[in-house]
Every structure is written in structure tokens, then in C-alpha cells.
Amino acid sequence: MAYINLKGLIDSRDAVNKWMERFGVRFGVYKNGVFNEQLFPFDSIPRVISKKDWDYLEAGLQQRVKALNMFLWDIYHDKNIIKDGVVPEEFVYSSKGYMPECEGVSPVGKVYAHIAGIDLVEGKDGKWYVLEDNLRIPSGASYPMIARKLCRKVSPSTFSDNSVAENRDYSELLRTMMDDMCVDGGMKVILTPGRYNSAFFEHSYLAEKTGATLAYPGDLFVEDDKVYYAGMFKEKRLVGAIYRRVSDEYMDPLTFEASSLLGIPGVMQAYKAGNVALINAIGNGVADDKGIYYFVPKMVKYYLGEESILQNAPTYLPYYEEDKAYVLANLEKLVIKDVSEAGGYGVMFGRDMNEKQLAEMRQLINDEPRRWIAQEVIDFKDLELLEGDEVVERKADLRAFVVTGKETKVWKSGLTRFSRNPDSFVVNSSQGGGFKDTWVMIK
Amino acid sequence: MIISANKANRLYWLGRYVERVYMTLHLLRRVYDKMIDGQPEDYESFWQKLDMTDSYASTSEFTLGMMYDDKNPSSLMSSLNSAMDNAIMLREDIKSETMSYIEMSIALMKKYRSEAMSNITNLQSVTDWMLAFGGSAAQRIDDPKVLSLIAIGQKTEKIDIMLRFCYCYDRIAAQYYILRNWAKEWPELLDENIDAQIVEMLKPENYKDADEEFRWRLCKFINTVVRA
Missing domain, CATH: 3.30.1490.270 (Dna Ligase; domain 1)
Incomplete structure (x- = not known):
């Protein structure tokens, strides 16, 4: 890998954090029933992925997500993978993520996991392992996206000195995918549970950057199996695609959790009728179940006739x-x-x-x-980060984002989360972790 | 673009709170200036005009309370927090850059509060950022309805405060006609009956500058004319 010069970026780290504060880059945490927003700790030393490693990861991620989408279609339609004994039916039907209400429902373009967040770690042996597939509402892409914008602002020379793939185009990937999925030229909306959701910053930032409308519970309604956005003075507009950040069980009180105030009554009927795209589809939890994870390499072989490029952790x-x-x-x-x-x-x-x-x-x-x-237990490769003026090493993972519309594309970046506790392997932001930008080198 | 009732309400109140910060700072500077010469009645009349039920025991308490007191709905801190509560839900409409001027103001106020900084003239940056908010909104917001709702909120708040603080007729009337001009973008937004009442009251021959009840009634109409 070419020599990486990070001095400018490291020297400007306080400026980056100031900009983060200025733009309200936060996440929410509930502790003892009280909601608090805090800045997501950012470390300015990026994770750097060589072109060679990225080419391998990109091919593996595309392959994996294609297979997972085929699995979801199969599970809710023909169930061949069960009939052929590749996945035991107990693992499918006892999964909390399996939704019988989705049986026979055909989403636009047969796509279920429009946005997949695949969690990987790099072992000390240099091999990458998939730890988890997130196919319901994977979050986190907005953080490296805005971090890159701010890092380029405070230290432009870092980016002229290093050949790093662009990552601010994530919103373009999302927008294109939403255009691909959108039904009858309707509006594209991002449905948020609201201001007190832990990922609300992301919902609002992605709406800003994709040009979609951020919709809150109550803004959308169903009439004659079509979804509408309710405007002032009885105005209404057809909705064609909903990038929903509300969990399956709260999406439609007429079908799922009856007490839900977060969803859209009747949306399942509109979805079943093919009048609206739900991004991601309902029922994806059956494929990112930790039990089903074991079978993903077998799915790749079964559906694509190929050996899985990416390895699971044993x-x-x-x-x-x-x-x-x-x-x-x-x-x-x-x-x-x-x-x-x-x-x-x-x-x-x-x-x-x-x-x-x-x-x-x-x-x-x-x-x-x-x-x-x-x-x-995989001995992950530690990544360097700054603690005060000292460089320390901590465990970190990588969430790669794969976006599927008419095509399956891997975003050339990702969310690198690290543990701030030297003894911990747990990197989740909800448990005190921080994040880094992820650089994919062009050459 | 289509705008939901909730969004319209947030845009309107965002405009109101931003203007409240701007106007409150402007008025506080005037009071502060008078207090230099030891005229405590100025701060007492100030809180009475804002319908505040509790007074502060001293000029220094008043100054700090109007700057930082979260429990005082008229304080700068409360108004900034309320502006932020609305702005944060409107990021995609007003854009992150526009929102950032409120974020920066809150961060500065929190810093000053921790230092018990009581010199109101040090808050010039907040005034500048409120003005920058308006400039950024005008530059970055593409939807005229979104922009007009914020502007109408700002004008409503400005007129409300001007009436409370007995500004002259010419300025109040001018601000209302600017408000109406913004509403041309969206005629249903103004309640036509209330608007007609206000227009009548603002005719030079009808306006009663010294009549407190008249100003109170006009203020009530101003606060209910917008259907957002």
C-alpha cells in the first residue's frame, strides 16, 4: 500500500470535532428511561483498505447480498431451499424475523434487502470474516459520509496527497435505488419514528442529502390501497417509495402490533397490492437471524452455484x-x-x-x-486511534453498505466502529464505541 | 412541494423563535445600556411587557436569567432551545448549514453560562448568527413555501414584540404588510377574517397608539392570523 500521510488530518482533529458539533452529528441513547443526545466520538485516523482487499470485499459482498435477496424471495414464495434440505425449516419458521404476513408478497424488482449492512472484522492473519448481516434497518452510513466532508474541509492536502475513493456519493446510491424502486412516480419519503430515535440524525441527514421528504408518524395515510402524504389544507400526494426506519412490527397497526403509533395503518395492503415500495422490505429479519447466518455460504452455493467469497467466523x-x-x-x-x-x-x-x-x-x-x-473468538486486528495525544490500539469492526436497486452496488467506504475500552470487543455506539472514516484506496 | 400540517407548524415556530432570540437580544442591550446608569425600573417593565409572572430580585439576576434561565420561557437560552427543537426536525428543508447557526449559538451560550458571563454585549455573535440564519435560509431553501413560512413566523414574532414594547405605528404597519406579502405565496395561510380585522385596525385613522387595550387586541389578532 502507498505511504499514507495523515499528519494534516491528525493536526486538525479538534477542528473536525468542532464542525461535527456545529452540524449536530449526534446519536441518542436511552439510559434509565431518559433520552440523551451525545456526539458520536470520532477518531481522525481512518481505517485504510487497500485496493486489493477492497476488490476482494466488493466481490464477496455483492455475491453475499445477491444470495440473501434470493433466499428471502424463496422463503416467502417457493421455499426450495427448505425442500432441498439446505436450511432446516425450524430455523426459518421459529425465527422472530419470519413474518407469515409476507407469504406470497412480491416486492418491486424482487428486492428485499435494498440496503444491507454487513459487519466484518479483519483478523490478525489479514483475513476478513463476516460477523453479522443486517438486512432490516442497518444504520450508520451517514457518519463516515459527513466525517469525510468535514475532514476534506479541514485538511484538503490529506486528500490531495492520498488516492482515496469518494464516499460522499452514498446519497446518490440511495437516491438511484429509490428511483429504481419507486412506484408510479410517487414521492420518495424516509419514514422516521421521530426525534427521539437514536438514529434520528441519520434519518434527517439522509433526507437532506437524497432530496427525499422526511415523514413522521401521522404524515402518511392509506386510501384505496395507496399511500399518500398528507399536506396542509387537505392536499395529498401519492407516495411511491418509503425508506422506512421503523421496525417491521410497528409498521402497520392493522397487521402487526395494534398499539403502534409509529406506523401507517393499512400500509401492508398497499404494499401487497404493489402500490408502494418498502425499503427495506418487511420480513427481512428471517435472513439476518444469527442462526441463519450459519447457512449463508450454503445459500451462495445453492442460489448462485458459486463458492462463497467471504468467510463467516467459525x-x-x-x-x-x-x-x-x-x-x-x-x-x-x-x-x-x-x-x-x-x-x-x-x-x-x-x-x-x-x-x-x-x-x-x-x-x-x-x-x-x-x-x-x-x-x-476471532483475534481482530487492532486499529490505531488517538487518545489525547497518545496513539493507542483498540478493537474495531467494519460495517459495509450494499445498496440494491436495479443493480447491487457496494459503497466504497463503510462505518468503522471501535471500542474505547481496551479490554472490550464490543464496538457498538450504544455501548460507548466511537467511529472512524473508512478509506478505500483507489490504487 | 407538499408540506404537512406538522411541518408547517414547525417552520412557522422556527421563524418565531429565531426572531425572538434576535429581538430579545436587541431589547436586552437597550435595557443593559440604561442599567449602566442605575435605572432598575427598566428591567421591571421589561419582564412585565413579556407577561412574565416571576420577577428577578436584582439587575444581575435579571440579566443572567434572561440570558440562561431554562425555566424562563422568554430567556435567550429557552428560545434557542425551542428554535433548535423545531430546526432539528426540519434539517432536510432548511439544510444543515442553516441549522448550524442555532447549534453554534447554543454552544456559545452554554459556554458562557458555565462561566456565569453576564455582559450582554458579548453576545454579538448570537445576533450575527441569527442574521446569518436568515441569510442562509434565503440562499439555500429552494421551496418558496418553506421560506415564506419561516419569514411569516419571523414577522409575526417581530410584530408581537413591537406591540408589547410600544414601537411606533409606521414600523408595525410596515412589518404587517411585509408579512402579507410573504403570504401571497400561499393565500390559504392567512385567516381572511382576522386579516381583514388587522388591516382595518392598521389604517392610520383607526390606529390608537396610546391605547393599551387596542394594542393588546391587535397583538391577539396577529398571533392567530396564521393558520399553521
């Missing part, structure tokens, strides 16, 4: 007796994940458990083997 499913025996015997060196949890919650390291906790965990695995997966 994973065991206690559902299979052989795997269960291994997990129970090696619990202290594995990481255990509760398949029903997200956001870094429900992740437990065997090495941190005492004998009593290990025994309890073994019991839980025996009682509910489908609820757990176990993985070998």
Missing part, C-alpha cells in the same frame, strides 16, 4: 448434536450469542464467565439449543 449451531457437544465442551473459549438480541447485547464471552455462569450457560444451551450460536 460458527457452531447447538441445534446440531455434534456442534452442541463441541460447544458444551469448549464453552470457555467461545463467544456465545443469543440469536434474538441485537446491538451488541446478548453477546457473552466464555472466558469472562466463572464456573457457575458456565454451568448455567450450558443448561440454557441444553434447554433451548435453537436460541444460541457459538463462535470461535
Whole structure:
């Protein structure tokens, strides 16, 4: 890799953080029932990905997301992958993300995961591993996007000295995808649960940058199986695509959670009738279930007839007796994940458990083997970051974003999240982590 | 562009709060100037004009309270926070750059509050940023309806404060005709009956400068003429 000169950027880090404050780059956290907004800690030393590594990742990510989209279509239609015994039906139908209401529904262009956030780590051996697929409402792209804008502002020479791929075009990727999906030339909206959602900055920033309208609960309504945006003085406008940042179960109180005030009553009928695109589709949770993750390389082979380019972290499913025996015997060196949890919650390291906790965990695995997966602990490559004036090393992951409209495209950047705790592997912002820009080198 | 009722309401109130910050600072500077010569009645009449139910015990408490007191809805800090509460939900319409002038003002006020800074003249940056907010909005907002709602909010607030602080007839009448001009973009926005009442009251022969009840009634009409 070419020599990377970061001096200008590091010297300007206070200026970047000032700009972040000026633009209100924040995320919200609920603690003890109280909502607080805080600045997302930004480290100015970027993660740098060589062209060679990126070419590999890009091909692997495109392949993986294509297969996941085919899997979702198959699950809600023909179910061939179950009939052919590649994925056991228990893993599909017992998944909390499986939505029977989506059976037979055909989204525009057969696309389910329009925006996929694939979490990867780079091992110390230089190999990349997929840790998790996020196909419901993956968030975080706005942060490196605005960070790049601000870094270029405060240290332009850093970018003239280094050949870094543009990343401010994420909004263009989104806009094109929304245009591809939009039904009958309707409005394109981003539906936010509201001001007190932890990712509200992102919702509003992406609306600004894509030119979509930010819609709040109550702004949209359904009439004759079509969705409309309600204007002043009884004006209304047809909506063709909804990039929704509201969870499946709250999207339509007439179909799902009846008490939801966040959704649009009747939207499922409009969606089933093909009158509106939902981005991402409802029911995607069945494919990003931690249990289904195990089967993704098999999906790639099954649907595309290709070997999976990207590797999963070595994973065991206690559902299979052989795997269960291994997990129970090696619990202290594995990481255990509760398949029903997200956001870094429900992740437990065997090495941190005492004998009593290990025994309890073994019991839980025996009682509910489908609820757990176990993985070998990957020794991630540490990334450098600045703590005061000192350079320290911390664990970090990479969320890559793959956008699918008429084509599947990988955004040449990503959200690099790092742990601020030297002993922790948990990088989630909700648990105190920070973020970096992700540079993909052009040459 | 289509604008929802909630969005229209937020745009209107964003304009009102930004103008409230600007006007309050302007008026506070005048009071501050008089207080230099020890005229405490000025600050008492100030809070009475704003319908504040609680007074402050001293000039220094009054100054700090009007600057930083979160519990005082007329303070600069409260008005800035309220402006931000609206702006943050309008980012895609007003743009991040426009919003940033409110963010910067809040950050500066928080810094000064932590230092108990009481010299109101140091808040010139906030005045500048409120003016920059208007300039940025005019430069960056493409939708004339969005721009007009903010401007109408600003004019409504300005007239309200001018009436409370007994500004002269010419200035008040001029501001209302500017408001009406902005509403041409969206004629349904003004309640035509209330508008007709205001126009009648603003005729030179009908205007009663010294009549407090008249000004109070006009203020009430001004505050209800916009249907947002």
C-alpha cells in the first residue's frame, strides 16, 4: 500500500470535532428511561483498505447480498431451499424475523434487502470474516459520509496527497435505488419514528442529502390501497417509495402490533397490492437471524452455484448434536450469542464467565439449543486511534453498505466502529464505541 | 412541494423563535445600556411587557436569567432551545448549514453560562448568527413555501414584540404588510377574517397608539392570523 500521510488530518482533529458539533452529528441513547443526545466520538485516523482487499470485499459482498435477496424471495414464495434440505425449516419458521404476513408478497424488482449492512472484522492473519448481516434497518452510513466532508474541509492536502475513493456519493446510491424502486412516480419519503430515535440524525441527514421528504408518524395515510402524504389544507400526494426506519412490527397497526403509533395503518395492503415500495422490505429479519447466518455460504452455493467469497467466523449451531457437544465442551473459549438480541447485547464471552455462569450457560444451551450460536473468538486486528495525544490500539469492526436497486452496488467506504475500552470487543455506539472514516484506496 | 400540517407548524415556530432570540437580544442591550446608569425600573417593565409572572430580585439576576434561565420561557437560552427543537426536525428543508447557526449559538451560550458571563454585549455573535440564519435560509431553501413560512413566523414574532414594547405605528404597519406579502405565496395561510380585522385596525385613522387595550387586541389578532 502507498505511504499514507495523515499528519494534516491528525493536526486538525479538534477542528473536525468542532464542525461535527456545529452540524449536530449526534446519536441518542436511552439510559434509565431518559433520552440523551451525545456526539458520536470520532477518531481522525481512518481505517485504510487497500485496493486489493477492497476488490476482494466488493466481490464477496455483492455475491453475499445477491444470495440473501434470493433466499428471502424463496422463503416467502417457493421455499426450495427448505425442500432441498439446505436450511432446516425450524430455523426459518421459529425465527422472530419470519413474518407469515409476507407469504406470497412480491416486492418491486424482487428486492428485499435494498440496503444491507454487513459487519466484518479483519483478523490478525489479514483475513476478513463476516460477523453479522443486517438486512432490516442497518444504520450508520451517514457518519463516515459527513466525517469525510468535514475532514476534506479541514485538511484538503490529506486528500490531495492520498488516492482515496469518494464516499460522499452514498446519497446518490440511495437516491438511484429509490428511483429504481419507486412506484408510479410517487414521492420518495424516509419514514422516521421521530426525534427521539437514536438514529434520528441519520434519518434527517439522509433526507437532506437524497432530496427525499422526511415523514413522521401521522404524515402518511392509506386510501384505496395507496399511500399518500398528507399536506396542509387537505392536499395529498401519492407516495411511491418509503425508506422506512421503523421496525417491521410497528409498521402497520392493522397487521402487526395494534398499539403502534409509529406506523401507517393499512400500509401492508398497499404494499401487497404493489402500490408502494418498502425499503427495506418487511420480513427481512428471517435472513439476518444469527442462526441463519450459519447457512449463508450454503445459500451462495445453492442460489448462485458459486463458492462463497467471504468467510463467516467459525460458527457452531447447538441445534446440531455434534456442534452442541463441541460447544458444551469448549464453552470457555467461545463467544456465545443469543440469536434474538441485537446491538451488541446478548453477546457473552466464555472466558469472562466463572464456573457457575458456565454451568448455567450450558443448561440454557441444553434447554433451548435453537436460541444460541457459538463462535470461535476471532483475534481482530487492532486499529490505531488517538487518545489525547497518545496513539493507542483498540478493537474495531467494519460495517459495509450494499445498496440494491436495479443493480447491487457496494459503497466504497463503510462505518468503522471501535471500542474505547481496551479490554472490550464490543464496538457498538450504544455501548460507548466511537467511529472512524473508512478509506478505500483507489490504487 | 407538499408540506404537512406538522411541518408547517414547525417552520412557522422556527421563524418565531429565531426572531425572538434576535429581538430579545436587541431589547436586552437597550435595557443593559440604561442599567449602566442605575435605572432598575427598566428591567421591571421589561419582564412585565413579556407577561412574565416571576420577577428577578436584582439587575444581575435579571440579566443572567434572561440570558440562561431554562425555566424562563422568554430567556435567550429557552428560545434557542425551542428554535433548535423545531430546526432539528426540519434539517432536510432548511439544510444543515442553516441549522448550524442555532447549534453554534447554543454552544456559545452554554459556554458562557458555565462561566456565569453576564455582559450582554458579548453576545454579538448570537445576533450575527441569527442574521446569518436568515441569510442562509434565503440562499439555500429552494421551496418558496418553506421560506415564506419561516419569514411569516419571523414577522409575526417581530410584530408581537413591537406591540408589547410600544414601537411606533409606521414600523408595525410596515412589518404587517411585509408579512402579507410573504403570504401571497400561499393565500390559504392567512385567516381572511382576522386579516381583514388587522388591516382595518392598521389604517392610520383607526390606529390608537396610546391605547393599551387596542394594542393588546391587535397583538391577539396577529398571533392567530396564521393558520399553521
